[in-house]
Amino acid sequence: QVQLVQSGAEVKKPGASVKVSCKASGYTFTSYDMHWVRLSPGQGLEWMGIIYPSGGSTSYAQRFQGRVAMTRDTSTSTVYMDLSSLRSEDTAVYYCARGLSLAAHDYWGQGTLVTVSS
Amino acid sequence: QSALTQPASVSGSPGQSITISCTGTSSDVGGYNYVSWYQQHPGKAPKLMIYEVSNRPSGVSNRFSGSKSGNTASLTISGLQAEDEADYYCSSYTSSSTLPYVFGTGTKVTVL
Secondary structure, three states: OEEEEEEEEEEOOOOEEEEEEEEEEEEOHHHEEEEEEEEOOOOOEEEEEEOOOOOOOOEOOHEEEEOOOEEOOOOOEEEEEEEEOOHHHHHHEEEEEEEEOOOEEEEEEEEEEEEEEO | OOOOOOOEEEEEEOOOOOEEEEEEEOOOOOOOEEEEEEEOOOOOEEEEEOOOOEEEEOOOOOOOEEEEOOOHHHHHEEEOOHHOOOEEEEEEEOOOOOOEEEOOOOOEEEEE
């Protein structure tokens, strides 16, 4: 069965970076794109970007440009999301989600809570 | 590019039907048949309920249905059940190269 398993919760200080992993199993890793979405406290879902595991190309939401990097390791079927220059507003649960169709994500990771606090 | 507009809350009694709206523009909801709906229970990951306006993934109850008219998409839950109480988000593909996907503001569904 399809599974996306994310790394554990992180606590970071403002200005630091965080790297969240998402290990996929149960399907052909390079056949589906992978998105990152976050849910901030009291806010809604926010799309951050997409990585195409087959070639590694990426596309990021403009508000994260320059601060986010998404990479993949095809040997371990894992995608990574690196967010730098963290600020308190980045405190959120970060999800990886497999793309089924445009704007449709059929499988989601369990979420990774990132807390940014001094 | 702003978030799609949803009502903050919708409520209904068990067995009733409710409809959640999702209003965008001709650059997103109105321009493409790529609107999805997600259900999210507290502390859980979102679950895809509807994709491409009206398609249900395997395993999703047929009590959930989607539609679109102009720049507004809708999710209807019929035969409301206690387990339907959750947050619901719409999402759409957009024409923006800087934000190709946008979510709605979210709707809290309460079963009375």
